[in-house]
Amino acid sequence: MAYSEKVIDHYQNPKNVGTLDKSSKNVGTGLVGAPECGDVMRLQIQVDDETGMITDAKFKTFGCGSAIASSSLATEWLKGKSIDEALTVDNMDFVEELNLPPVKIHCSVLAEDAIKAAINDYRVKNGKETIKFEESVVH
Amino acid sequence: MLKLPIYLDNNATTPMDPRVLEAMTPYFLEHFGNAASRNHPFGWEAEEAVDYAREQVAKLVGADPKEIIFTSGATEGDNLGIKGVYEMYASKGNHIITATTEHKAVLDTCKHIEKLGGEVTYLQVKSDGLIDLKELEAAIKPTTILIAIMYANNEIGTIQPIHEISTIAKKHGVLLFTDATQAVGKIPVDVNKDGIDLMAFSAHKMYGPKGVGALYVRRKNPRVKVTAQMDGGGHERGMRSGTLNVPGIVGFGKACEICRLDMEADTKRISKLRDKLETELMKLEEAYINGSTEHRLPHVTNISFKHVEGEGLLMGFNKNIALSSGSACTSASLEPSYVLKALGLGDDLAHSSLRFGLGRFTDEEQIDYTIRAISETVLKLRDMSPLWEMYKEGIDLSKIEWAAH
Numbered sequence: 001m002a003y004s005e006k007v008i009d010h011y012q013n014p015k016n017v018g019t020l021d022k023s024s025k026n027v028g029t030g031l032v033g034a035p036e037c038g039d040v041m042r043l044q045i046q047v048d049d050e051t052g053m054i055t056d057a058k059f060k061t062f063g064c065g066s067a068i069a070s071s072s073l074a075t076e077w078l079k080g081k082s083i084d085e086a087l088t089v090d091n092m093d094f095v096e097e098l099n100l101p102p103v104k105i106h107c108s109v110l111a112e113d114a115i116k117a118a119i120n121d122y123r124v125k126n127g128k129e130t131i132k133f134e135e136s137v138v139h
Numbered sequence: 140m141l142k143l144p145i146y147l148d149n150n151a152t153t154p155m156d157p158r159v160l161e162a163m164t165p166y167f168l169e170h171f172g173n174a175a176s177r178n179h180p181f182g183w184e185a186e187e188a189v190d191y192a193r194e195q196v197a198k199l200v201g202a203d204p205k206e207i208i209f210t211s212g213a214t215e216g217d218n219l220g221i222k223g224v225y226e227m228y229a230s231k232g233n234h235i236i237t238a239t240t241e242h243k244a245v246l247d248t249c250k251h252i253e254k255l256g257g258e259v260t261y262l263q264v265k266s267d268g269l270i271d272l273k274e275l276e277a278a279i280k281p282t283t284i285l286i287a288i289m290y291a292n293n294e295i296g297t298i299q300p301i302h303e304i305s306t307i308a309k310k311h312g313v314l315l316f317t318d319a320t321q322a323v324g325k326i327p328v329d330v331n332k333d334g335i336d337l338m339a340f341s342a343h344k345m346y347g348p349k350g351v352g353a354l355y356v357r358r359k360n361p362r363v364k365v366t367a368q369m370d371g372g373g374h375e376r377g378m379r380s381g382t383l384n385v386p387g388i389v390g391f392g393k394a395c396e397i398c399r400l401d402m403e404a405d406t407k408r409i410s411k412l413r414d415k416l417e418t419e420l421m422k423l424e425e426a427y428i429n430g431s432t433e434h435r436l437p438h439v440t441n442i443s444f445k446h447v448e449g450e451g452l453l454m455g456f457n458k459n460i461a462l463s464s465g466s467a468c469t470s471a472s473l474e475p476s477y478v479l480k481a482l483g484l485g486d487d488l489a490h491s492s493l494r495f496g497l498g499r500f501t502d503e504e505q506i507d508y509t510i511r512a513i514s515e516t517v518l519k520l521r522d523m524s525p526l527w528e529m530y531k532e533g534i535d536l537s538k539i540e541w542a543a544h
Binding site for chain 2: 003008011014017019031033034035036037038039040041042060061062063064065067068
């Protein structure tokens, strides 16, 4: 299976690989997937308390090239967005941007789930209730 | 000069040896006859060429030429051998014993037989990939007609104790079929010394052409017969109808002859390269060899690099190195290799595996390049892996409640 150029580029030059201090109140961490399934994504966001803007985002991913590219792209998209804007990111955005084939759609779903999990983690840390999301269709 | 890409997927298929191609060429244009045409020189030439190839093939495995049935490859040989015995010996029984690590061509044939009303026992393997001989013997019943155990595994290279298996089979009057696709031409296989009754193998795994293979069917002690699975002109002693693939068969014969003559030198050289590759890659932390290292094909190694995913790993170098992975991300299903899982490997290690199949045309420069490329990619991906980070922090990954995906 041939990868799209964008997937290859993110794989070769991943953006924002790393770790934020998960104990910090400003940092939300989303850990999704499972080793048994061959994908685990950890996405972290750092949020400015006053403005509600995402000032930094980092990822680490165990998975195929498409999973790595999706999480790398997610960090790029998240930086500079508000939490509310971040919540509008949809898995199909990844599919379109990275030209993912049908067998790789689960990577995009995982990236969307990771964003939501990171936001919920941040909300809980800051005394807000978690947002309930509808189950994604493709799992 | 190192030429890229490097081919290290010789368990999938091998490149043709130029000597094989040279032997085949005249049989496309000049000697195009049908080996079954008895009335003219075109047919005679073709038949003569087929007879010669049949001798070359038989000699490699210690068989009589009359015991070689040409097929389209090992999948057909597996089907013909197993289904053919099941039908031919129906009055004797309907039970077949096989193992969970067999090739799909054997497993799916057995499933087909179950649908037809047959009974199949699938033996588990030990963590080194070998079957337990006691379990095998215990599984034999009065209705058992066939034991189907592969000679060597295609993913991990583990060599089953075929001689011991055949001794048990004989003791109980059960036939032994073996899929020897990965073994023939690579290690000494002798149908008489090994006590094999039926054996499938293929030309394209031993530097011959694709689309041709053979089923060995024993003629003496005991005389074995299989029911044909294709109706037609009654070629190959009535067991396999269809006009013979003369150029392919000629190439197969030549490939067998070269393997027989070069095996010792090839094995010595290739196993040295395999050992170098393995030793160097095992210097990486948390690397594990899958399957037996003692009973193993000399050109194969299968290694898991914990906390990096196989397909992601391949992507780091697959433009330059051709390899395969036990990870399932390459297929539509999320299930990793059933062979690795049968060894008792967790899904995480199965997802992290690479299969290396070296061959006659592998050289040291290629191996050195491969060692460097893979080591670098593993390190790079571990820096990017949340599992590696957690492992390094001393977190027990098995205790984490992963969100089911």
